[in-house]
Amino acid sequence: MAFEELEHTADVRMRISSPDLPSLFSESGFALAKTLYGPYHFEKPAYSFPIEAEGKDPEELMVNFLSELLFLFETEYLVPQKFTLSVGNSVSGTVEGVLFDRAKHAGGIGVKGISYSGLSLTKTETGYELIIIFDI
Amino acid sequence: MNSQIQQITKTEWEIPMGFVPGMRVPGRFFLSENLAKNIEDGALTQLANVATLPGIIRYSFGMPDIHWGYGFPIGGVAAFNAETGIISPGGVGFDINCGVRMITTPLHISDIPDMKGLIENLFDAVPTGVGSKSPIRLSQSDLLLMLEEGAKNAVDMGYGMAGDIHHCEENGAMKGALPEHVSKKARQRGIPQCGTLGSGNHFLEVQVIDDIVDEATAKTFGVSEGQICVMIHCGSRGLGHQVCTDHLQILESATKKYGIELPDRQLACAPLSSPEGEAYFGAMAASANYAWANRQIITHIVRELFVKKFGISYEDMPLIYDVAHNVAKWEEHDVDGVRQTVCVHRKGATRAFGPGRIEIPQEYRSCGQPVLIPGSMGTPSYLLAGTQGAMEKTFGSTCHGSGRVQSRSSAKKSQTGEEVAAALLKRGIIVRAPNQAAIAEEAPEVYKSSSEVVQTVHDAGISRIVARLRPLGVIKG
Numbered sequence: 001m002a003f004e005e006l007e008h009t010a011d012v013r014m015r016i017s018s019p020d021l022p023s024l025f026s027e028s029g030f031a032l033a034k035t036l037y038g039p040y041h042f043e044k045p046a047y048s049f050p051i052e053a054e055g056k057d058p059e060e061l062m063v064n065f066l067s068e069l070l071f072l073f074e075t076e077y078l079v080p081q082k083f084t085l086s087v088g089n090s091v092s093g094t095v096e097g098v099l100f101d102r103a104k105h106a107g108g109i110g111v112k113g114i115s116y117s118g119l120s121l122t123k124t125e126t127g128y129e130l131i132i133i134f135d136i
Numbered sequence: 137m138n139s140q141i142q143q144i145t146k147t148e149w150e151i152p153m154g155f156v157p158g159m160r161v162p163g164r165f166f167l168s169e170n171l172a173k174n175i176e177d178g179a180l181t182q183l184a185n186v187a188t189l190p191g192i193i194r195y196s197f198g199m200p201d202i203h204w205g206y207g208f209p210i211g212g213v214a215a216f217n218a219e220t221g222i223i224s225p226g227g228v229g230f231d232i233n234c235g236v237r238m239i240t241t242p243l244h245i246s247d248i249p250d251m252k253g254l255i256e257n258l259f260d261a262v263p264t265g266v267g268s269k270s271p272i273r274l275s276q277s278d279l280l281l282m283l284e285e286g287a288k289n290a291v292d293m294g295y296g297m298a299g300d301i302h303h304c305e306e307n308g309a310m311k312g313a314l315p316e317h318v319s320k321k322a323r324q325r326g327i328p329q330c331g332t333l334g335s336g337n338h339f340l341e342v343q344v345i346d347d348i349v350d351e352a353t354a355k356t357f358g359v360s361e362g363q364i365c366v367m368i369h370c371g372s373r374g375l376g377h378q379v380c381t382d383h384l385q386i387l388e389s390a391t392k393k394y395g396i397e398l399p400d401r402q403l404a405c406a407p408l409s410s411p412e413g414e415a416y417f418g419a420m421a422a423s424a425n426y427a428w429a430n431r432q433i434i435t436h437i438v439r440e441l442f443v444k445k446f447g448i449s450y451e452d453m454p455l456i457y458d459v460a461h462n463v464a465k466w467e468e469h470d471v472d473g474v475r476q477t478v479c480v481h482r483k484g485a486t487r488a489f490g491p492g493r494i495e496i497p498q499e500y501r502s503c504g505q506p507v508l509i510p511g512s513m514g515t516p517s518y519l520l521a522g523t524q525g526a527m528e529k530t531f532g533s534t535c536h537g538s539g540r541v542q543s544r545s546s547a548k549k550s551q552t553g554e555e556v557a558a559a560l561l562k563r564g565i566i567v568r569a570p571n572q573a574a575i576a577e578e579a580p581e582v583y584k585s586s587s588e589v590v591q592t593v594h595d596a597g598i599s600r601i602v603a604r605l606r607p608l609g610v611i612k613g
Contacts, residue, residue, distance in 0.1 A: 005545045009176070009203055010210065012544065036266050038571060067381050074374045075324050077267060100267040106570040109544075109577070110266050110335035110613065112230035112377040116401050117206050135206055135230050136336045136544075 003031040011115065012134040019127035021058075025091055026083035028062060028130055029069050032114075033080050035134055036073060037100070038107020045081045045096030052092045058121045062130060065091050066114040079105050109136050137172055138180060147596040151184050151196075156399055158188040165198030166530075168592045171584060174541060178204040179211075185399045186214050190407070191221025193471055193478060197530050199485050200592040201539030201584065206230070207402035210484035213533040215469065216408060218477055222396065223413045224405035225387060225420075227481030229462040230380045232420050233427035234338075234371030236508045236536075237304070237458035238519070239435060242448055243364040245344055245608070254342065254445065255566045255609035261441050262340055262434055263332040265570035265613045270330045272433065279323055279426075282330070283315040286425030287458075290432035297451065300432060302497050304458040305487060305505075308428040310465065314418025318375070319382050322419075326375030326426060331433035335570075335613030337537075337578060338370040340434070341510075343517060343605040350602045353503045353521050357456055359603055366438050366453075367517055367605070369510050370613075371462065372427035379423045383416040408479055417464065424463055431458060456519070457506035459486050461536045469531050480531050488522035488534035488599045496522075507599050511586035512538045513567060513578045513612065514560050517605040518590045525597030534599040535589055542582035551576055569612040578612060 002023075003016040014031045018024035034040070053068050055061030072078055077100035085093035115133040122129050142150045144164075149172065151163030163183040167175060179202050186208055187196035193215045202211035207226020216222060248254055263269060272293075274282070282289045287308025288301050301308045318326075333340060345363045348354045359365070372379075390406035390413070391398060398404070406413035439453050464481045471478065489496055489505040496505045504522035511517045515538065526532045542550075553572025556579040560567050569575050593599045 007543045007545060009543050010205070010540045038573065064385075071321055071325065071378065075321075075328070102267060102570070105267065106265055107573060108266055108571070109574060112336075113206075113381050115206055 002027040011136050016130040021087040022085045024128045025085050029083050032066050036108045037105040043098050046098050048094050048096045051095050054090045059119050063114045111136055147592055156184040161187050161192050161195050163187050164195040166200050166596045176204050179209040182209040191217040199535040200589045201535045201537050203539050208483040212483045213485045215478040215480045215531045221408050222405040223408050225380050225384050226402045227483050228464050229483050230377045231371040232376035233424035233460045234462045235460040236369045236510050237431050238365055238367045238456045238508050239453045241364045242452045244362050251609050252566050255568050259568045259611045261437050265335050268332045270328050274327050280315050282429045283422035284313050285309050286428040287432045290429040295433045295436035300455045303455045305460050310421035310424050313422035313425050315422045317415040317419035318422050322375045322378035325378050329373040333370050333613045338613045339610050341367045341610040342608045345603050346606040347604040353602045356503045357506055368434055372423040375426050376423040379419045459508055484536050485533050486536045488526040489532045490522050490524040490527045510537050512580050512583035514565050514580035515586045519603040520599040521602050530598050534593045538583035538586040538589055541584055544577040547582045548576045565607050566609040574612050
């Protein structure tokens with residue numbers, strides 16, 4: 001698995017690893033979605049939404065990207081299945097998914113915000129690693 | 137405990153100046169000697185970091201439920217000077233006006249033979265958990281009115297009684313709300329979520345008053361032993377979360393613009409008198425008002441269910457009180473003998489005004505403000521009263537709950553939701569949640585003992601115990 005939950009007293013702290021930046025952003029999106037919805041199986045996407053975010057540095061870009069996603073999840077009841085992203089000084093692309101279904105996606109917990117607390121996005125020998133806290 | 141911390145009394149501790157560079161005042165926190173054994177270093181550093189903020193008055197305070205949070209620790213309280221002070225979303229939290237209210241009923245345990253059925257009915261009636269939708273359809277203009285009028289707006293729409301409004305802190309609506317600073321995105325999140333409980337530590341609990349500690353005050357508050365009550369814990373939902381996210385971005389730039397040096401990016405802030413500070417205050421107040429309306433609508437759903445199920449009258453379920461946990465407010469306090477208007481940040485803390493304050497409803501005023509402290513799932517909740525001690529020591533503040541001690545991930549590893557629910561059922565407590573993980577993550581063992589936290593604020597003199605409430609059934613988001 002490209003992400004794992006780490007210890008944190010009150011919130012959800014995640015470590016996400018990926019070989020390149022676009023996949024780091026996609027995996028982080030899935031980490032957020034699986035926090036919200038619990039584990040879920042892949043389904044053929046039925047809806048597609050554009051997504052864009054900006055930031056002054058990679059960390060801020062990630063926080064803003066995940067905040068945008070959270071907004072999309074909550075207002076469109078979207079459960080993501082596929083991300084197509086290009087990442088540079090900004091991030092843009094699409095997120096495809098299915099509609100929230102209580103029978104399949106009620107295994108998680110609401111996320112209130114994406115935290116800067118203990119945030120790190122680093123380049124490793126094998127790619128990139130993100131440590132991030134979801135405030136719940 | 138860190139060796140630099142000084143013990144002042146049995147329940148009071150000080151973080152000295154210099155604990156982190158740039159402290160303007162010392163830190164003060166309230167813990168029993170037993171609770172002090174497990175204080176997190178991260179929470180102490182956060183408490184000290186708050187003490188570096190411009191315009192902070194007297195101390196950076198920590199309540200006994202203190203733990204590591206975002207910017208401020210949870211359980212953090214700080215008052216700021218109107219001219220020189222700042223306002224920070226990190227001192228309020230993502231869930232603006234997360235709070236608690238309690239209604240009483242004329243019922244006793246013997247009137248509810250099927251508690252499981254009642255909890256199922258409540259779970260079906262109150263939208264709960266991720267993906268739940270509002271039972272009402274708000275238009276954009278309805279929402280704008282709600283952001284200005286709070287609980288009153290909900291009552292005007294038919295969700296409650298006129299008397300409810302006066303039993304909310306701030307009469308259920310903070311002055312100074314500026315809906316124009318609540319972004320379109322925040323409003324988009326707010327419309328479908330109004331009247332929903334949310335998830336995480338939010339809950340709706342059926343309780344019985346099982347011990348009265350102060351008979352006279354209990355009588356004044358209108359509660360008696362054996363009475364069935366309902367406690368509701370939730371906040372401003374996605375609307376408040378989005379307001380926090382939006383304004384953190386704005387205030388991050390403002391921090392640089394005004395040359396404020398911060399030890400931690402999460403304390404992003406702006407002078408109270410700056411346009412950015414005023415915009416955040418206005419948006420926060422609007423979100424707080426939304427939260428009061430939200431709790432009011434849920435209260436109405438509960439009352440209607442009880443009317444239908446038990447044949448009791450709607451009017452026989454009065455709101456005892458409603459308190460805010462995550463908020464920054466303008467309040468008058470005596471500072472060095474001079475009455476001043478200061479901005480008090482409470483982040484996972486409760487206002488606990490002492491007897492005589494005009495903010496307290498007249499019928500309660502001689503006793504002090506009712507303070508509601510929810511227990512964790514399965515542990516008692518408490519009704520307390522505010523004290524003069526709180527006015528003198530903590531800008532009229534006390535704890536807000538139990539405070540976590542175990543992480544969600546390790547909670548899930550140690551017990552399954554089914555095991556937690558079965559253990560609670562053995563003690564006569566029924567739990568209902570959308571999924572079992574939500575139950576495991578909120579097991580009673582992951583929190584400090586609510587009784588110990590409440591005893592600490594009682595012993596420290598910053599509030600006093602009036603009654604204890606035992607849980608019978610709970611729905612969790």
